[in-house]
Amino acid sequence: MCGRYATTTDPGRLAAELDAVDEVGATETIPNYNVAPTTQVLTVVRRHDHEQPDDEARLRVRRMRWGLIPLWTEAAEPGVPVKGKPLFNARADKAATTPSFRDAVRKRRCLVPMDGWYEWLVEPGAGKGKAAKQPYFMAAADGERLYMAGLWSVWRDRAAPDSAPLLSCTILTTDAVGELTRIHDRMPLPMPRAHWDAWLDPDHPAPAELLATPGADAVADIVARPVSPLVNSVRNNGPELLAPVDPSERGGQISLL
Template identity: 35%
Template sequence: MCGRFLLTAPPEAVQRLFGFLEQPNLEPRYNIAPSQAVAAMIRDDQARRHFVWMRWGLLPSWSKEGRHPGEPGRAPLINARAETVAEKPSFRDAFARRRCVVFADGFYEWRQGGNRQPYCIRLTDGAPFAFAAIWEPTAGEQGEPAGGCALITTQANAKMAEVHHRMPVILTPEEVGPWLDPAASRDALAALLKPLPDAAVTLTPVSKRVNSVREDDAELLREEELPAAPSQLDLF
């Protein structure tokens, strides 16, 4: 499950790393939530990379419900499981024909249990990265996002599993090209849908203010001091 993430890197840094043609105006965002616009990239028929805005939430191509912004219908799907994305009816057409990446430089996950402490997960070098994603077009007004997308998740690595058993698929810059390639084989794509190594990520406990989608500022990333575990003496 991935239900919240952030993108705070300057647009020039994202463009330099991933090579899209456009020069978007990206404001720092610290608490991106489902249904909001997200920064994404697709590839055209001439293998050129393009920055596009997507809506976080995918409606299957066969769905007739809620196809227009604001129209009632089934809830859009925000995540797709790597293990079933190629076969599940909701995702298989998008997986075969409409793969994209969504840009971020961190995501949030909550440790399960009574406390539900949020953690921010980032690359160890702090660089922006690309989530593997799929998308479907939507019939919106001019200037609306090009479509709705879902992030692909996989089994968590050992470090991430201390907080949650799933994590989003994060592609290296070298893996983005094969992921967007329309001629990529199903086996080649499946090989990309793996967790990052433990050493590639950091986990930091952060403010519970992130629980509210209305909160969106740098203070969300302030490291929280967790309560110390009780000692043996405290137990008697």
């Protein structure tokens, strides 16, 4: 699964790098080293211009709520959806048939850019002791930005047609592969740049193979490093969360060797 990640880019820089339309605008963006569900996050979509629907679809950088809100969600008050469990992850192998996600699989797919993501390695405690949890940060060895497959939704309050639409997204997950299986059995689904055109195509369904578990080569350049348990609390948010630590300092119970 992917319940926390880090992103330090801003929408303007991201749009420039991708030759995309920046739909976020000139708002202050602070690097987020501890992104949690319900946070507003950056996404990349490919859409036609509303005023020129026949023109070629372009990449667009948008901000969305992390935690997809299905189209049929009722409103708690005008323009505000009923609170529920945030759908921040969707299983790639089941999304096409899951009511909350199947419409998005067909029509609204996105990329979620990130510096890397966190997972917790769990080892049983000795005897009656509590299980030990060591957070790890997974990132590209060369420091390059990662792009994960996502789905998105546009929620509108049908009873309040003048209210602003709410954009939300979820990150697709798949079985972990390669060395990452030592830390967790799930991982976010990486989307290589070679597949972006097919994945983001707003006019055609995505090829089924893009939702399949990738081979180990897809994460061959991903490295996992143990980091401070400070990341356990969303109140902590700074570059120190990414600093490597020595797990043996916590009792030597955690090891990937």
